Amino acid sequence: MDLFDLTGKTILITGGAGHLGSAMSHALAAYHAHVFIASRDGEKCERLADSLAQEYGTNCDGISLDVSSENSIQSCLNCILKKTGRIDVLVNNASFSSMGFFEDITEDKWKEGIDGTVNSVFRMCSATIPHMVRQGHGNIINISSMYGKVSPNPDAYRGEARLNSPVCYGAGKAAILQLTRYIAGYYGEKGIRCNSIAPGPFPSKTVQETEWFVENLREKTMLKRIGQPEDLCGPLILLASDASSYMTGANISVDGGWTAW
Helix, strand or coil, rough: CCCCCCCCCCEECCCCCCCCCHHHHHHHHCCEEEEEEEEEEHHHHHHHHHHHHHHHCCCEEEEEECCCHHHHHHHHHHHHHHCCCCCCCCEEEECCCCCCHHHCCCCHHHHHHHHHHHCCCCHHHHEEEEEEEEHHCEEEEEEEHHHCCCCCCHHHHHCCCCCCCCCCHHHHHHHHHHHHHHHHHHHHHHHHCEEEEEECCCCCCCCCHHHHHHHHHHCCCCCCCCCCCCHHHHHHHHHHHHHHHCCCEEEEEECHHHHHH
């Protein structure tokens, strides 16, 4: 029963108060980690952290973090290290992109989309790995996407720009998978593991209001349903815990079978 226990582990999750991040933060707290929930909305993170601390009786902190800013990242890490002296697990969940069809994506929009996907993960890893090397261990979990593995099917979107998955999003998420493998290969001998999770169709509550789109997503999965945020908790706890101590460079697809057709 202790196989998945996270007691004593300091875990930073970026985007930890969002649609998917909130569920993952709940899971990390439920398994007794000291969770630092970080996003641009520091107050929202603090409210969630306070709630989780009361619910699970564990240490939780909310912290402000802008993954597009190296200064903000360093400030966040310094705060964590000052408080705990360590960072055992980094969950790179925060992401932002530029919307539009291929012909609408200007060079500036492309750069913004790539910055919000793979560049932000690179910044977080670049800033965190030196601390993990010094402490002799570390664990990085990168949140990619099924669109880092396969192309979006245009039929699913019916030409709706507000729903379409932009090219820079998928390109950035694919790059995250390679970055994951690279870090695993170069830092494994230093005691650092790096794995990724590739979620499938997990539309936000707002997107779920468009019923025909949700139905399209359901039909393209083997399980005939969209993902719920809680569906990510099991794979996350596996990778964050010592249960996955011999796993590195791996990707876990959580997509209802979408990419296995």
